[in-house]
Amino acid sequence: MRYLLRRIGHAFFLLAGVSLLAFLFTALAPGTYLDEMRLNPQIAPETVAALRAQYGLDKPLPVRYASWLNSVIHGEMGFSFAYNSPVVPLLLARARNTLLLTITATLLAWAIALPLGVWSAERLGQLPDRLLSWGTAALLVIPDLALALGLLLFAVKSGWFPSGGMASLGFETLSPLQKLRDLAWHMVLPVTALVLSSLPLLVRHVRAAVADVLNAPFLLAAVGHGIQRRTLLYRYALPAAANPLISLFGFSIGVLLSGSLLVEVVMSWPGLGPLLLEAILARDLYVVVGGILFSTLFLVGGNLLADLLLYWADPRIHTESSAR
Amino acid sequence: MRTRRTFAKWLVVLGALHGIVVCAGFFAPYDPVEQDRKSPYLPPMRLHLMDAHGHLHARPFAYSLRLREASFDQYEEDTTELHPVKFFLSGARYRMLGFLPCRTHFFGAENTRICLLGTDAYGRDQFSRFLFGGQVSLLAGLLGAGLTLFLGLCLGAVAGYYGGWRDSVLMRFAELFLALPWLYLLFALRAFLPLAVGPLEAFFLIIAVIGAVGWARPARLVRGVVLSAKERDFVRAARGFGASNGYLLRRHILPETSSVLLTQAAILIPQYVLAEMTLSFLGLGVPEPVPSWGNLLSSLQQYSVLVSYWWMYLPALIMVPFFLGYLGLASSLQERGEAYKMEKSSLGSLI
Numbered sequence: 001m002r003y004l005l006r007r008i009g010h011a012f013f014l015l016a017g018v019s020l021l022a023f024l025f026t027a028l029a030p031g032t033y034l035d036e037m038r039l040n041p042q043i044a045p046e047t048v049a050a051l052r053a054q055y056g057l058d059k060p061l062p063v064r065y066a067s068w069l070n071s072v073i074h075g076e077m078g079f080s081f082a083y084n085s086p087v088v089p090l091l092l093a094r095a096r097n098t099l100l101l102t103i104t105a106t107l108l109a110w111a112i113a114l115p116l117g118v119w120s121a122e123r124l125g126q127l128p129d130r131l132l133s134w135g136t137a138a139l140l141v142i143p144d145l146a147l148a149l150g151l152l153l154f155a156v157k158s159g160w161f162p163s164g165g166m167a168s169l170g171f172e173t174l175s176p177l178q179k180l181r182d183l184a185w186h187m188v189l190p191v192t193a194l195v196l197s198s199l200p201l202l203v204r205h206v207r208a209a210v211a212d213v214l215n216a217p218f219l220l221a222a223v224g225h226g227i228q229r230r231t232l233l234y235r236y237a238l239p240a241a242a243n244p245l246i247s248l249f250g251f252s253i254g255v256l257l258s259g260s261l262l263v264e265v266v267m268s269w270p271g272l273g274p275l276l277l278e279a280i281l282a283r284d285l286y287v288v289v290g291g292i293l294f295s296t297l298f299l300v301g302g303n304l305l306a307d308l309l310l311y312w313a314d315p316r317i318h319t320e321s322s323a324r
Numbered sequence: 325m326r327t328r329r330t331f332a333k334w335l336v337v338l339g340a341l342h343g344i345v346v347c348a349g350f351f352a353p354y355d356p357v358e359q360d361r362k363s364p365y366l367p368p369m370r371l372h373l374m375d376a377h378g379h380l381h382a383r384p385f386a387y388s389l390r391l392r393e394a395s396f397d398q399y400e401e402d403t404t405e406l407h408p409v410k411f412f413l414s415g416a417r418y419r420m421l422g423f424l425p426c427r428t429h430f431f432g433a434e435n436t437r438i439c440l441l442g443t444d445a446y447g448r449d450q451f452s453r454f455l456f457g458g459q460v461s462l463l464a465g466l467l468g469a470g471l472t473l474f475l476g477l478c479l480g481a482v483a484g485y486y487g488g489w490r491d492s493v494l495m496r497f498a499e500l501f502l503a504l505p506w507l508y509l510l511f512a513l514r515a516f517l518p519l520a521v522g523p524l525e526a527f528f529l530i531i532a533v534i535g536a537v538g539w540a541r542p543a544r545l546v547r548g549v550v551l552s553a554k555e556r557d558f559v560r561a562a563r564g565f566g567a568s569n570g571y572l573l574r575r576h577i578l579p580e581t582s583s584v585l586l587t588q589a590a591i592l593i594p595q596y597v598l599a600e601m602t603l604s605f606l607g608l609g610v611p612e613p614v615p616s617w618g619n620l621l622s623s624l625q626q627y628s629v630l631v632s633y634w635w636m637y638l639p640a641l642i643m644v645p646f647f648l649g650y651l652g653l654a655s656s657l658q659e660r661g662e663a664y665k666m667e668k669s670s671l672g673s674l675i
Contacts, residue, residue, distance in 0.1 A: 014499070014500065017500045018500060018504065021500065025513070025515075025516040140651055141647040141651050142644060142647075143598050143601065143640065143643070143644075143647065144598070144602075145598070145602060145605055145640070146640035146641070146643070149621060149640060150640065152630060153634060153637055156627075157634070164627075254504075254506075257505040258505040258506055259507075261505070261508065262507065266625070276511055277511070279515075280511060280514065280515040280519075280608065281519065281607070281608075285515070285516075288515045291508070292511075295505050295508040296505075299505055
């Protein structure tokens with residue numbers, strides 16, 4: 001239990017650090033959203049000055065950070081100039097879409113990578129294994145951007161998949177079941193892009209971890225006892241190899257989040273990515289800070305989940321934390 | 325031995341690819357910013373050996389493209405005249421390696437333009453833009469990785485060698501950087517820098533941003549190596565003889581990190597080329613008219629381009645060999661590192 005508390009404390013510390021860092025950087029940023037207004041001759045300088053005062057942009061950095069922290073407590077996380085609304089509701093809607101994409105892709109990628117990696121580790125050095133290695137290498141050298149664009153090109157040329165967005169026209173009129181189908185249909189391409197871009201790394205690690213364990217004496221003993229091959233691989237070898245893989249699980253969430261940022265923009269999926277890009281171009285700094293914090297939150301959440309899994313899967317951690 | 329061979333092989337492949345990009349002026353038939361407004365979105369030209377009448381030619385040739393009747397963007401081959409491919413032809417001025425004024429191009433044709441990858445919206449030759457864009461993207465990757473490794477080396481060495489509060493502060497900081505998804509981090513840093521700047525400033529800005537984002541991982545690796553190296557007997561002996569910290573670091577400890585740094589470089593460079601591509605693709609990087617691999621692809625963000633002009637995607641495929649080269653190099657370096665480690669540990673057990 002103390003182990004988990006420590007991890008949660010650590011996560012909290014990270015979030016606080018990231019927010020502080022992000023705020024420090026905003027102070028360095030040249031220009032604010034209001035600069036555009038200042039150039040507009042139709043808006044009086046007094047109005048801009050009043051707006052500056054209203055948003056607290058004329059105050060020193062520590063004061064701004066304190067007032068921002070205050071707004072975090074009230075569930076607002078600052079104010080978006082472009083949307084004229086608090087940041088959190090703005091981000092929540094987008095974050096839901098991003099999470100939908102990344103969680104699906106993470107689960108799918110692992111569901112494919114685990115059996116594939118085990119299968120390949122069992123045939124280490126044989127032809128199927130080598131073919132798979134070539135396949136993962138090929139996927140590894142195709143840039144994410146090229147992959148996403150290629151899939152989009154394929155969708156447009158074949159007409160089999162929607163070429164972007166999250167819903168068809170007239171989505172509102174559909175029945176719940178049709179809505180679900182429509183959504184799934186739109187998710188195919190972005191999820192494929194994400195899965196394909198993260199798959200090679202996962203397969204390679206699973207293969208290496210399982211191959212490591214397969215030579216262990218306890219497995220040779222299990223083979224000697226005549227235990228079935230499938231049981232051997234999935235009940236004996238995989239749990240023993242789980243430790244590095246669970247750490248990789250936390251890491252893979254970060255990779256997928258980064259990947260999804262790009263995929264969302266390319267495939268016009270209304271997630272955090274396009275919003276963040278828009279906010280950067282418009283100098284809507286609180287949205288940028290909020291977006292970064294949300295992504296950190298996801299990543300920290302994923303890592304916490306990985307820690308939980310590790311706690312559950314690796315009995316050594318129990319003894320370690322009780323010994324302390 | 326075998327790993328050394330594969331290492332050399334990949335090095336040669338990468339050297340050749342980079343050589344082509346470095347001498348882009350020579351290998352590209354045209355100037356990357358030269359426009360031809362009369363032929364926008366020209367499809368890739370094919371090189372033929374057999375002409376329309378079925379005659380075989382020894383020298384490859386191309387047909388020039390003309391607009392199909394009653395269309396505004398469909399081209400067809402004009403088979404009335406052959407344009408043989410000429411080598412070492414005089415053409416647009418450029419500066420070889422940035423300073424030697426030169427006019428000779430590797431290939432081209434008289435009376436027509438050969439656009440192997442087609443042209444973009446302004447009729448600029450995509451192949452030339454790809455090669456010149458490679459200069460920008462690859463250099464950004466190289467310099468960015470250099471900056472990251474330099475930062476990582478300095479900070480990692482300080483953390484590992486001096487330890488104490490410096491170590492804990494730096495490593496906490498590194499965790500902060502590792503905690504963020506790197507593309508978000510890249511965006512964040514880019515967000516807080518000026519947007520509308522000239523190509524050269526944008527280029528260096530991007531290098532600074534990309535280079536600053538990734539320092540944490542190499543710093544951790546270097547710290548690990550330094551931690552073990554500073555307890556080695558020969559280091560202790562040198563210290564006993566009165567060697568200063570600076571001398572010890574320079575002479576005995578930092579050379580130990582070279583293999584880690586080399587492997588990291590092979591991993592980081594392609595990653596940073598990708599980072600530059602991503603930023604430029606999204607309009608946060610090197611601006612037009614300077615070509616880069618990212619903004620070459622950015623026209624594909626328009627639906628009409630995606631539907632009608634598929635060849636704008638070709639640069640994405642042609643850059644794959646570069647990434648393949650780096651992957652091969654990185655994995656052969658990693659293998660070598662492992663073999664080296666095993667060799668050392670087996671030696672250790674013998675002694």
